[in-house]
Amino acid sequence: MAKLFDTHAHYTDERLFGNDLLLNELFSADISHILTVATCMEDGAECARLAKRYDGIYASAGIHPHECGKSGSLDDAMTVIENQLTQEKVVALGEIGLDYYYDFSDRETQMRFFRAQMELAKKTGKPVIIHDREAHGDTMDMVREFRGRVIGVLHSCSASAEQVKEYVKMGWYISFSGVITFKNASKTLDSVLATPPERLLLETDCPYLAPVPMRGKTNHSGYLHFTAEKAASLLGMDYDALCALEVENAKKLFGIQ
Template structure:
C-alpha cells in the first residue's frame, strides 16, 4: 500500500543517516511505501530549490509561499511575484502561509497581510492553500472564512482543538497530522484524530522537524510518515491499509495537479 508524505522540507533534511544523499533518503522512504512527496516552499529564497526538486524527481511535487515567520517588514512578497512562481505544472499548492503568534505575536499585522496575499493568489490560481497556524485560532479561521475559497486547502501539522478542526472542516479544509500525534502528551490531539472524517485526513512528516515516536529526538525523514500512518490507524481503529488508501486518495483530491498513484 502506498503512502504520501503531504508536507516535507526536502531541501532542509539532515541526510547524515543516508550518507548525505537525498537520493538515498527518498529511496528509503519509497522502500517503506511512500510514493509521493510534497516539498514545501517557505520563502522567496527557497522557491527555486523546491521547484528544482519537483522537476528532478517524478514523485516529488512542490508548493511555493512564504512562511509567516519568514516575513520581514519591507520585504513582503508581492502578488505578481507569487503568481509568477505558481505558474508551473509541478507547483501544486500555495504556502505554507498562515499565522504564528506563538513566536511573533508582535508581527500579527504583517502576518495577516502576508496571509491575505497568499489567499488572493489561491483565489486567482485555483490552487489549494497550505495553512500554518499556531496560537492564532480566531484570526486564522476569520481570514479563511473571509477568503471563502472554493478549492479550500489544508491545515497542516494540526495541533489545535476539535472546535477549530470542525470549523475548518465545515469550510471545506482538510486536516493533516504529523508525528506530534504520537507524542505522549498529545491525547487531546489524538481525540481530534479520532473525529476527523476519513475523507478529510492527510498524513505528513514536516521533516526534518517533529520526528514521531519511536524516532523522537532524531532528525525527521520522509520515511517516517509510515510510523505516523501506522499510529493513526491504531488510534482510529482501522487497518494500516485502509488509512493509507484513504489519505492517499484525499491527497490527490485536494491536490488535483498531482498524478494519482497506481493501485
C-alpha cells in the first residue's frame, strides 16, 4: 500500500487527542508520517510529547494568528518557542501567519508575532508552516522580505496560481488539503496545477476540512488518500508515484531521514 505523509494535522485537538487506537491503525495502513502542528505555547509542549510517543509523529512549535492576542509578551513567547524548537522531533516553526477572515487577534499583533517568528526561523534555520486566510498580499510581502533566508510551506493553500508560482520561485512548498475535493474548488485546482510535483505536499488539517466523500465528519489522516487521489488525477500522475514523491518532498523540507 502506498504510504502518505500527513504534513498538517492537529492530534492534540480534543476530538482526536488520546485516540491511540486510531493512530496505530493509521500507521499500519497508508500513513508513514504525521506532522502534528502547534497553535500556541501550551499546544507546542503537547505536540512534542506526542512525537516522543510515536515513531511516525513529528511536531512543530509556534503561535497561530488566532492565539497571538492571548500569548502575552512577545519576547517571552519567542523564548518559549525557541526552546521548544530545540526538542527532539520538533521539525518546523508553525503554524504562523495572518488570518484576516476571523481577526481573532488584531492585525497589528498578528503582524508583530508573524515577523518575530520569521526572524526566529531565520535564526534557527527551521522551515515555517504558514497559515494565510484572506491575507494573501501581506503574507506574500512578509515571505518576500525573508527571501533566501527562510523557506517553508503554505498550508491548505488558498492562494492564486500566480501567487503559487512566486512562492515556488522563492523555494517554497505548497500544501493542499481536502478543499481540493470540494465542488467549488476550481480556483484551488488551478493552484495545484501551478505547483511543480516536487514542491507539492498534502495534508488533512484534521480534525477540520474532511475531504469529499467524508465532508462534515471529524477528519483524520485515514482520509488523506481521497485528497491524494484527487491530486494524482489532476496532475495526471500514477497514484503510487505521487504518494512516494509527496513523502520524499515532506522529508526533504522537514529534514527527516
